[in-house]
Structures are given as structure tokens and as C-alpha cells.
Amino acid sequence: MLAGLSRIFYRFGVASALTMTLASAGQGEVELRRDDAIHLGVASCVGGNCHSASERSEGSSVPQNEYLIWSKSDKHHRAYTVLREERGLRIARNLGLTNAVTAEMCLGCHTDPAPPARRGPLFQISDGVGCEACHGGASTWLGVHISGTRHSENLAAGLYPTEQPVARATKCLSCHFGDPADDNKFVTHRIMGAGHPRMGFELDTYTAVEPAHFVVNQRYIERKGPVNDVQVWATGQAVELAKRMGALLESKHAPNGLFPELVLFDCQSCHHPYNSLRGERDTTGLAQGSLKLYDANAAMLRVIAARLAPAASTALGSRMLALERASSESWAAIQGQAYEIRRLATALSPIVSSHDFTREDLRGLADRIIALGSTRDDVPYPEAEQATMALASILSTAKFFGNLNYDQLAAMSKAMGGLYGAFASGESYRQEPFLKALREFQRTLPQ
């Protein structure tokens, strides 16, 4: 389910003016950089002349209201607090924990989990996912940063490059999908069963709805390079697919008892009401009534690759089919395919993150995503969800390319609202209203 549906349109209000290509040295799977610095705490960033200014100071390259946005509207700010609220308490009880706020498995993603030895005097765990959880421990770079030097020097001193799509994807997904190797940073199906909400994610949309505490304007681009929503979206898909395949390769997710780690599967593949007929049919290589791995990222990446690297798209398609078939064979067969798919996704990551997305690309991608829905019997919930977020990223990019006039933009934004409305809740999702909304969106595409 999408967090903050009402916020989704915020992205169309954010002035993330942009152009193209970000020539970040894209690596497929970026290891999160080791962060050995001291985490100085949110209090070190919130000064009235730093990141919590009600008015930006003259000459500042950023609006300086970053803390205010984070503390007022951003769920990261409430991540620790929710552990103490009703749902958090219930989950902790169900898991047999004394308390969620003392459990590493919760704190790993609901706070900035710097170990006590690396917490500065102003650091407070109750700040939730604070500045340094994403931007890195500030002890090595705060001085350089305040000195007003160039962005590249901040990075060199240790500031995390959140503006680079691959780096951002790696950072966000370390919690929004999780680190399968780290028990304190991975939501297993057991935790889901205890009451944890489903975790939907798409890098570009979630950046926008966070809401982003940056504005992409000319100065931003000068300092950090151009940013482009479609590129962020596409890179997010490649990095996430590589991560998901990595999770299948983790030995601890192999079947333990009768079932494998169920959190790697499509939630709605099981959690759907069964009183109405669904369109389950042997089109995927899976028999009806089978557990289905979450594959919406792969569906998106195939679309992206079909435009950018057609051979990789074909290979990905046949590997995904083989992966589904493998689930009726054995876990080893699944791992064999997962290994190959991870390789493909990893290879696509730099191609996607360095591609110069043109106006024609946007149109081509939109057409293919719409075709995903309109040419099949069955659009599962996760694909509907990812297709909608993809179209939002494309629309946002087209808007900032200046490709759309006011009427076109109004019509497309309205149709976008229809798409979100069609699957606002995973439980009430029905593909017919979604397909109808998709056709309406299609009609608003400029010819």
C-alpha cells in the first residue's frame, strides 16, 4: 500500500526542475559505504541559521528549512515514536519482546542505529531516522560542510551522496527492502505476521512523498548535477531487483520447515479474499494456487530494458519465467535463476543510471507500461502499484522537461489521481477499475 496517498500530488508541487543525465559512475550493487564517523545527532543540524531557518539566508544554496520539513511531515521523524504506539506495542508483544524501543530488530530501521561508541553528546535515539541515518555520521564532514565549500568536498569528507540514484537506492533500500544479511534490518514474514505493515516502495515516488527536503533548481544542478525522476525510478528498479535476488540467495531464507521466507513473495498472492473469481491462469509458468515471488520490479525493469538494452530485457523475461517455474521444482533451482537475474539486474544498473532519458524515451516507456496492463488478463496488485508509480515518475519528468502544456498537465494529473484511487488499498484492489483508470490515463497522453 502506498504510504501517504494524499501526499502523492505533493510531487507535482515540488519544483524539481531538471534536465537530464546524471553521469554518476553507476555500479550495479553498491555496498553501503562503511560509516565509522561519530553521529552527532539531529540537534547538530537544526540551528536557526543552518537547516531549520524560517527564512533562507542570503547566498545559501539550499532553502535551509530541511529540518522543519522533516520534523513536521516526514515519517522518518516519527519512526522511533511509532514503536511506542499501539501497533508497535502489539507487534513487540506478539514477538515476545519486552519492548520495541529496546529491540535491535526494530531499532535497526526505526532509528539511526549507530552503535553507542559512535554517538555524540547531542545524539538522541528517539529522534528516529535522523539526518545522519541517511547522510552519514557528521563528525568527519560537519566542519568542511559549514565552511561552505563545494559539494564534492563534502562528499570527499564523508557526506553520503544521496543525490546519486544508485547510492540513494542502496541507502533507502537498506531499510525499505532491508538488508537480508542483517537480522536487525530485515522484516521477515514472522514480523509481518506479528503486525508490521506491508512495505511498498519505489525510489522516485518515495523520494517525492517523503516529502523531499530538497529543491532541484539551477543551483542544485550546478552543485550536484542534473537529476531526473525517470532515471531515479529506473535505477531504483534495477537496484531493488538485484537486492531481492540477493535475498533469495541468502541461506537463512531457504525453507525452514515447510515454507521458505514468505516475505519475499507477493503479499496479495495469498492475502486476497477468495470469494470472488480472480484471473489466475497458466500464463506465468506457475500453476494456479501457487505461491508467487514478488516480481513487480522485474516487470518494470523489463520495460525499461526493452527501451535501453533490448537483449537484456529478453534475457530478463526468460529468466523470470524460469524463476517462476523453478518454484515448482526446488529451492536450489530458484537460487540458480536468482543468481542469473541478479547478474542481469546488476549489469543494467549502470546502463540505466547513466542513460540520457529523452522525451521519446518517456513516451516509449509510458506506452509500454500501459501495455503491461492493457494486453493481459491479469494485473496483480504489485504490478498495478508499480505501474502507477512509474507513470507518476514519467509524468513528473515530462512536466519538468517542459513537454506538457497546462491543459495536458491538468488532464494527466487528474487521470493520475484516478489510477491511485483504483488501488488505494491492497484489499479492495480489483483489476477492472485499475484497467479503466489506466485507459483513461492513456487517453490523456499527448499524441
Add this chain to the structure above:
Amino acid sequence: MKLYALAVGIFVISTLAIAARADAQIQESGSKHLGVKSCSGDNCHGAVKPAEHSAVKQNEYLIWSQETDPYKVDKHHRAYAALKEERGVRIAHNLGLPDAVTAEICLNCHADNVPEEKRGPRFDISDGVGCEACHGAAEDWLGVHLSGAGHQANLDAGLYPTEKPVQRAEKCLSCHFGETSDEKRFVTHRLMGAGHPRMGFELDTYTAAEPAHFTVDKKYIERKGPVNDVQVWAVGQAISLVRRMDAILDPKNTPKGIQPELVLFDCESCHHAMSQIRWQPRKSTGLGPGSVKLYDANAVMLRVIAARVAPGLGKALGEHMLALHHATTLNWDRVVREATEVRQVATELVHKLSSHDFTRDDMRALAESIIAIGLSGDDTDYSGAEQVTMALGSIVSAMKMSGYLSTDQSKAMNDGLIGLDKSIANNATYQPATFVKALKDFQKAVPQ
């Protein structure tokens, strides 16, 4: 589910001593099935008014075939027709079958699908689950039956003894759970995924809700022996559990790939909304959150019954079920081992229950224990709530027909049952709290 158990006049006394065979194989003779038309004559089972001295109402065919009262349609009659309707067509399409009405996996339960050489000239497959699907091939016994020789002579000639709880359970469950040995008579999760509806079942309630085309009156009891709803319910639970364990033990159902045969699990264990936190610990399963639970509602009922009738077996059943649930977190070999133990206990219970004389005290005590399960929160899963509701329906029906209830008591309990029935009417919107509230209301209606 409709609790017609209450509307159907079932007079009950006590004990039914029959030679129980838990694993009784359904006898298949080589005789011909003569077809529904051989039974539906208006001086046979299609009579508007019974002939003088008739032992039965003679309206059996009319009850089975009527379609004017939608609440009382016998679905067996529509079993074949349903294959040609929207859902049936869709399921066949999803399974890649050319047609449901030509597919054995559908026909074996949706019709009296005997082989061609065993079909008489008036036999019509489109009659659905007709008379002889349950009562057996009439070629051997129709002559004796028409001669008025008496029920025992009919049975001796080959009429199936549907009045005996064990045999009825075996017959009904051969489709209502399925025949594990026959893959063309078993609804797998693949069929469910293609669109087959969930299959709830409880022998006594489903007999009443069919609706039954027999009336238990003095003449019935003289000819076929006494009937006790509680016993039918209890025997049904034991045999259902034996069959479920058989399905686990069947090598066909060994996990293939990454999933076992999911139809053996509790549907709602996975098919539930994710928006509410619903998990709570259950002493009787020991399973943690996020686990997929084997369907255990029969076992929970049987444990309650055994605790009253054969406490040692009740205790053993509880322990082996706990071990079985635990085994699902280990491996299939352990599951098979524990299922063997559970099957053993359930088989012993079939014998005990089919010869037990269920008294008024038994009925009261069973009602109390069943209510206690729901109120203790140990099993308020949908499948558990469903079985609790049907169990209480059987008990009320037995108490009422035994003359244990005054008119007021009967009405109060009936109202309580309606409340329970409403609370489980829709598995997609089922709320444990609503069920527990209805159970408390029902509890107030139980006579002290």
C-alpha cells in the same frame, strides 16, 4: 451456512451401536446405476402425498429437485448444472480444460460419474449428484426395495446405509473433503486457485441443510434405529480428521518445489486482510506469527468431544496435534510422523464415538466446553468459529428433539445460534470480536 438443523424434525434418543470402521472403504459394486428417473415416479419418491402405510414421505425426489424455494435447493441436484455456469466455465478455462462437463476431475464429484458400462438406459449424467451417487447402484436392490421387504433386506441387497453415522460420514466426505487416493476426486489448491469455492463441512449441519429428504419419526426409528445429532456431529469430526491425516500421509501430497499441498491448510491462515493485526498466540498450536497453519478445526472439536467421552484419547490428541503443528516448522518427515499418530487417535475415537450413548449431561458439558474454547481465545480463527457454530447447532438440535428444552429455552438458544451464524456469514469480513460477543449471548441462553 444455514442452520436448518433446527427446522428439521429430528427425533433423537440415544445410542446407535454400529460396527464402526473408520477407514471403511466405500463399496463399489459392478451393478448398474439406473438413474434418477427410476426413483422419481409419483407413486415412488416423487409423490405429492404419501401412499397409505408408506414408511417414508415419498416426496424425496421433490425435495431434492425443487428449485422454487432458493433457500432449500438441494445443491446436489444442481451440481452438474453448476459446471456449465459462469464460475464453472471460468474454472475450466483457468485450468486449461476444454469443458468442465467432460472433465473427470469435475464430474467425479459433480455427478454420479460411474463408467459407461454401469449406466442404465434411463441414467442421465446431467442429473448431477443423483440418488444412486449416495444410495448405491439400484440394479441389485430396486426389486427388493419395491417389494417392501424391510430396510434390512434393502441393505442386504446393496442399498448404502446412509443412516449410520460412520457410513454417512464416509460417503459425504468422499466428496466434501475428497478421496485422497483418487486424484480425480480431490480439490487441490490448484483447483481452488482456479476459482473453486472454499469447502466448509460438518456432517450433521450439512445433513440438515442439504435439506434432508428424510424425517426421523417413530416409523423411521423402528426401521433404521435411533438418530442422535450430537453423535452424527461427533463421528463426522473424527472421520474428517482421519481423512485429513490420510491426505497428509498420501505421497502425492508431499511438497513439490517450495510449497506443500496448500488445500490441507487453514484457508484464512493466508487469505485474510493485512490491514488489521489479528495474530494472537494459541496454546493448541504453539505457532508463532506469520506461520501457515494446517486446518485444525476438526481436531479442536474432536479434542473437546474426547475430553468428555474418552479423556485419555483427548489428552493424546491434544499433544499430537501440538506436535503436528510444531512439525510444520521443521520438515515434512516430522509432519508425516505426527500425522500418523493423530490418525491413530482419531481412528480409535471413531469406534468410541460411534458406540457412545450421548446423554443430556454430555450435551450440556460439550456445549460448555465448546463455548469455553471460543471465549478463551484459543481458537477464534474463522475455521474454528465456523465449527463451533455448527457444533452448537447440532447440540441444540439434539437437545430440542430429545425434549430437553422448553419452548422459551428453545427459542432463546435458536436466537443465539442465529447471532452466531451471522457472525460467521462472510469469511472475508469475519471479526473474531463479533463472534465472541455472539458466543457470549448464546452462553446466556444455555439452560442452567
